[in-house]
Amino acid sequence: MVTTLSAEQIARYKRDGYLSPLRIMSNDEATRRRRRFEALEASLGEGNDLPRPLRQYLRINAHVVLGMAVELARDPRILDAIEGVIGPNILVWGCEFFVKEANTPNVVSWHQDLTYWGLGETDHEVTAWLALSPATSESGCMRFVAGSHQSRIVRHNDTFADDNLLSRGQEIAVDVDEADAVHAALQPGEMSLHHGRMFHASGPNVSDDRRIGVAVRYLTTEVKQQVAARDYAMHVRGVDRERNFIGLAGPARDFEPSALALYEQILKDQSAALSEGAEQNLEFYEVEA
Template identity: 25%
Template structure:
């Protein structure tokens, strides 16, 4: 594994992220960590929780046949290995540099499993994450998408629309609409912009980042193996609650239990990285 300081985005990477709204990061997991993460990913899907707490939400009950994309929110509550991954300070440091923030907090995680030979049921419709997060201000949140398998065109890698983080909010976006072509047509018609995509091709153990306004989605898994990932949604420290938006139903509004203008802080929004914090791994011993 390279020294941690070598993994962080340099000035060119930061400029790329700010211009395009995404960035492919290097490998952060060793083979052993990857194996352990896969095993615990499977446990959470199977409903075998290593803590006293279930995830916030899951779209498929344990033991049910997995015939569509599995999405489990705040899996880190239920499993300490998932927690270690979701709260990885190196991921936090990468995010801090990309976002130009002094500290990064967890917004929430999302464990994803795209089943083998998924067909349309494995699709993720084109969307911007901020469409669901309008309760947060400013819209500078970002996502670390950590690959637990090699991710490629065959198994339905995530695709992003470079530059779309500068388009403003596109209301047609919908994670849950599998009709990618139909969504693309609606989005092109409403924005008047051409829809070019870039594929986030990742070796297992590496990750990509995308800005919360970047349009993204993915197609079917045509391969015989699963496409497994842990998606870690992050925010710059100081991100505040904006009351009365279409994002009012988001779980984090309830977890904050605050009033308009309060920062999303406290135990439900742990800090992954803070500049100068003693526990940043490359500053200790």
């Protein structure tokens, strides 16, 4: 499987702000990873002893507490593609499992990722979204507006809508014409890449299967946190001369006490960036029960 991007793919990413689909692993391998993920959900779901609900740890900064997330974030096949678009010195800033249960109304409203991260309007960032189950128009795959990353960050309104998977239910204040949207359907083992200023959204899952994807947020070592006093990242390729982030190694064991304590510290520190401009006092990165 060739995961190094061609010059044509890199040019297309620069022009459109996304690239999809890219096959990273076989359907069988992705399905095995899905089963592992689901076994973890079954063993650590309701009634576990974790300080927060499992879905919180899966949805935000999973790489801080979960080996499976670190393994994916460090996967050389993914990093080869990432290197093509942001260069050789790479950090992981975030890792999030986005799960839409079968036949559920949860959506992701139109937004630009960089809006609330405190990282500025940087081009030195990219998200890899890897499908562990089919992500189709029916199951609520992502939709992209090609070329929208060339705009600056536009105004977003907080909706706090119940069926929105984003922390503030944030949505772009300008109208997005659905006719311009490209549906990025992915089979298990395929991934898309998207730029942090890309206008993107996803619909409800009206299929009979779960839609499970993992989004890894990659930065170059040059990026700086501009709002929060401190921020954290995991160095995964090349050299980190700048050391703009506090380094993360990943947990030695899933949910070990030191990782859980670090998780809390990171939420607290990153909240300063995410809460900027919010009209409502949020328990940041809190995932609805």
